[in-house]
Amino acid sequence: MIYAGEIRPLELSDTKLASEPDPKRSEKCSNITVMANDKRRILAVDDEEDILEILSFNLSGEGYKVDTCISAEEALRKDLSGYDLFLLDVMMGPISGFRLAEKIRKELTLTTPVIFLTARDSENDRITGFNLGADDYLAKPFSIRELSARVKAILRRSSPEQVTLETVAGDFMVDTANKLIYSEGVPLELTRKEYEILALFICNAGKIFSRNDILSKVWGDEVIVTDRTVDVTIARIRKKMGEKGNMIKNKSGYGYYFGD
Amino acid sequence: MIYAGEIRPLELSDTKLASEPDPKRSEKCSNITVMANDKRRILAVDDEEDILEILSFNLSGEGYKVDTCISAEEALRKDLSGYDLFLLDVMMGPISGFRLAEKIRKELTLTTPVIFLTARDSENDRITGFNLGADDYLAKPFSIRELSARVKAILRRSSPEQVTLETVAGDFMVDTANKLIYSEGVPLELTRKEYEILALFICNAGKIFSRNDILSKVWGDEVIVTDRTVDVTIARIRKKMGEKGNMIKNKSGYGYYFGD
DNA sequence: CATTCAGGTTACAAAATTGTTACAAATATG
């Protein structure tokens, strides 16, 4: 388990756990409704590779799309208009985070929110930051939880559209907020892997997933487990689904899918 | 500390709240009664007319009901029991913000949160402030953003999920005014953290909270503690709840929730 | 038929998560 506040080590196996299974399309197949929920994009600019990795790893884990730049110059060569938030280190040479923010605001005329990262916490920096329209200010070393709370707060403020998403297929409903799947109104008692697989199936009813598809989406690309694990897990899900268990179909040689 | 105070029979209303956020869930969590409240009320006390105007204007814009007083004496002539938050300037003569807070806490025995405003940022002031139960501390000049973020944080923390009066779920009742939770009519002797966690659970019965959710809502975003602290605190709550302790459920890998 | 292959099932071991306890640190109280 990762302890709050400490900077998470970059370990691989943890990647998938933090992020929600996020269906980011808005499609209708048969009687299935999925509500869109696109990832927010964050650009982090810092001259320390380590910090960038920490930011990227942790915020990705929270479901954000994170790009990084090692310098303000690199950032300025990019198209900055597509981002929802900038995380800027104050002290980078030759163009500081403040200067970069100024350019973003005045030359590119973007109102994208900015959070400054700084090692110092001097009053001077703080004031300059706020004059440039910083939305927040985070002194290094910062706790990951603090960072993610602020990011969340800022993004919520700037785009109040946050949909709790529920997906219904047949007699099944997925409640992603509470990690529950209802079968005919009754919640199934699923473990984490079981939930993620069944949610994947229900949210993409009819679509065939090979074992590798499932491994990569539920377990993540770094984790190495036998693909027969998928079979076993699906057997467990089916058992918990009772008579409805046969709604998880298998197409021999291709994979599994949900349907009736 | 025991939250002393007479055990008064609280009237239970049968009115179902129209705006229950989660209809599919209200069946499961049987008889939940929530008495909602309107705008949060803030009282700002400062001897500078300008500051009062700034506070009033900005916080009103955020949807709060803001009253102002130009002196501690004026504030003390008012009925202070109806407010959800006090913003007190420290340096006012002849009764300072600290003295006023002390009176509010000790003579009026209100637990209403307080944010001190001060020009100085000396360590002494800070310590005195927190001893008096300041919930936060804001050094002038402050940014409006900073102010509003803190106000929001404090108000969210002090009355979780905008519910003020009483919340009942099953045989439990939360009296947020007196910080008491009754189990079958008998008040539990909960400490502050214990109270806040259990209140959060009861007021959001059925909703799953991860350890980080709980840390962020109960401990706040800046405090850094091990997330296992949550487990221990919950164990303590369960013990104090006796046989009802198993109403705090855990969903392995996801978090805790309240329900039966 | 025997054989092979894909998938279903079971039992058990490993790993992860949660529960509990005791004690230390921090805070409040007088």
Add this chain to the structure above:
DNA sequence: CATATTTGTAACAATTTTGTAACCTGAATG
């Protein structure tokens, strides 16, 4: 300042979840 209470942590125990291997089934193939 001394004392009591509350809060935080670490260590260990219990439980739950997950992964693997082995075995079973039935269809397809020769």
